[in-house]
Amino acid sequence: xxxxxxxxxxxxxxxxxxxxxxxxxxxxxxxxxxxxxxxxxxxxxxxxxxxxxxxxxxxxxxxxxxxxxxxxxxxxxxxxxxxxxxxxxxxxxxxxxxxxxxxxxxxxxxxxxxxxxxxxxxxxxxxxxxxxxxxxxxxxxxxxxxxxxxxxxxxxxxxxxxxxxxxxxxxxxxxxxxxxxxxxxxxxxxxxxxxxxxxxxxxxxxxxxxxxxxxxxxxxxxxxxxxxxxxxxxxxxxxxxxxxxxxxxxxxxxxxx
Ligand SMILES: C[S@@+](CC[C@H](N)C(=O)[O-])C[C@H]1O[C@@H](n2cnc3c(N)ncnc32)[C@H](O)[C@@H]1O
Numbered sequence: 001x002x003x004x005x006x007x008x009x010x011x012x013x014x015x016x017x018x019x020x021x022x023x024x025x026x027x028x029x030x031x032x033x034x035x036x037x038x039x040x041x042x043x044x045x046x047x048x049x050x051x052x053x054x055x056x057x058x059x060x061x062x063x064x065x066x067x068x069x070x071x072x073x074x075x076x077x078x079x080x081x082x083x084x085x086x087x088x089x090x091x092x093x094x095x096x097x098x099x100x101x102x103x104x105x106x107x108x109x110x111x112x113x114x115x116x117x118x119x120x121x122x123x124x125x126x127x128x129x130x131x132x133x134x135x136x137x138x139x140x141x142x143x144x145x146x147x148x149x150x151x152x153x154x155x156x157x158x159x160x161x162x163x164x165x166x167x168x169x170x171x172x173x174x175x176x177x178x179x180x181x182x183x184x185x186x187x188x189x190x191x192x193x194x195x196x197x198x199x200x201x202x203x204x205x206x207x208x209x210x211x212x213x214x215x216x217x218x219x220x221x222x223x224x225x226x227x228x229x230x231x232x233x234x235x236x237x238x239x240x241x242x243x244x245x246x247x248x249x250x251x252x253x254x255x256x257x
Contacts (some may be wrong), residue, residue, distance in 0.1 A: 015123045016153055017220045018213065028153045029129070033103055035151075035210040036080070040105035042205040044081055049204060050197055050211075058249050059083055059146060065242070065251060068092035071219040072141040075100060075165060077130045077158075078148020083111035084175075085123055088144075098124040098140070100133065138167045146175040150221040159234035166256045172236055174227075174252040177218040178243065193218070225248045 007143045016028040023031065039046065047055050062084065068074065068091040071155025079099035088097055101107050107125045114120045128134045130145065130152045143162045152158045160170050193215040222230065227250075228239040238255035243250050 017217075025153045029102070030152070031213075032151045035115050035213055036103040037105050038210050039201075039205050040081075040103065040109050040206050043106065043109065044083075045235070046200065046204055046211070049200055054245060055083075055147075056141070058175060058244055058251075059087060061242075061244060062144070062146065062251055063087045063091060065253065066142060066144070066171070066173055068095060068142070069195070070094040071097075073139065074098065074142045074144065075133075075135070075140040077143065077145045077162070078102070078151065079144075080106040080110065080148075082123070083135060084115050084144050084146050085110075086113070086117070089119065089122060095124070098122075098126060098135075100126045100128045100130075100135075102129050131161060132157075133161045133165050135165045138170075139165055140170060141167055142171050142173070144173045144175075147177065148175050149176050150217045155227075156230060156234055157221070159231055159236070163235040163256055168256055170256045172231070172252075172254045172256070175248060176221065176227075176252070178224055178247055178250040179219055179221050225250070227252055228254075 016020045016025050018028045018031050036043070064194055066088070068088045070092045071094065072092065073096040074085070074088050075098045076088070079085055079101050080103075081225050085097050085099045088095065099107065099110060104127050107127060111120065111125055114123055126134060130148065131154050143166050147163075149155060149158065166172065197215050198208040198212045202208035205211070224241045224243065228241055231239040231254050232250060235256070237257045239252065239254040241250050241252045
């Protein structure tokens with residue numbers, strides 16, 4: 001069972017988890033970059049196959065909770081191939097949307113998708129780390145991070161960066177897999193994660209290791225309750241969380257006081 005309080009890096013601040021491996025923080029960031037370098041071309045297809053298309057419903061739910069409006073500025077961190085930013089654009093076509101990701105290859109796939117939609121000039125694509133965002137203080141109304149926070153080496157640093165770049169009254173949203181599910185789902189999901197996902201990764205992206213890492217990173221992620229606490233400790237207020245699909249994923253939200 002995942003502990004409620006995320007203790008591993010606190011016990012040894014020089015070490016981080018990369019899946020089941022213990023590595024230095026810098027090594028972890030480099031390894032995560034390598035994972036997404038390796039899967040960028042097949043990322044969208046794999047997302048559909050691994051989740052049976054469910055990721056689309058989870059992302060749509062996130063957008064309904066955000067209720068995007070024209071005239072606001074949106075930052076999608078770990079924005080990858082653009083799924084969240086494109087949905088915001090669809091709902092609020094006259095808004096300023098920035099997609100930021102550690103990995104230029106993921107952003108390149110996102111740019112090509114934007115070109116296909118006739119939207120290339122409608123987004124800022126920025127390479128950057130969630131832990132040290134290349135943006136001034138108080139520059140965005142809404143910050144989103146979908147299936148990204150569990151890959152970030154120092155989660156609390158990233159949360160504080162979110163607080164820094166958001167305006168007072170700005171809103172923070174995080175969509176992420178949750179390490180805790182209903183007991184009955186836990187078994188099925190565990191079998192699926194260990195047996196099916198790495199095999200699919202091998203078959204489709206010729207890379208079972210990267211997908212093994214993605215599965216393991218979910219198990220290491222803090223529980224919804226612990227993450228809500230850490231959001232508030234980082235300076236956010238009113239942290240709350242909605243569990244989706246029996247608790248397989250969670251949408252966290254909070255405001256900047
Ligand atoms: C699982 S993908 C999610 C992509 C997209 N948000 C989605 O929901 O489809 C995770 C993304 O996080 C990015 N990432 C990992 N660590 C990051 C960091 N420290 N800062 C910014 N992006 C990061 C990866 O490059 C990758 O594009």
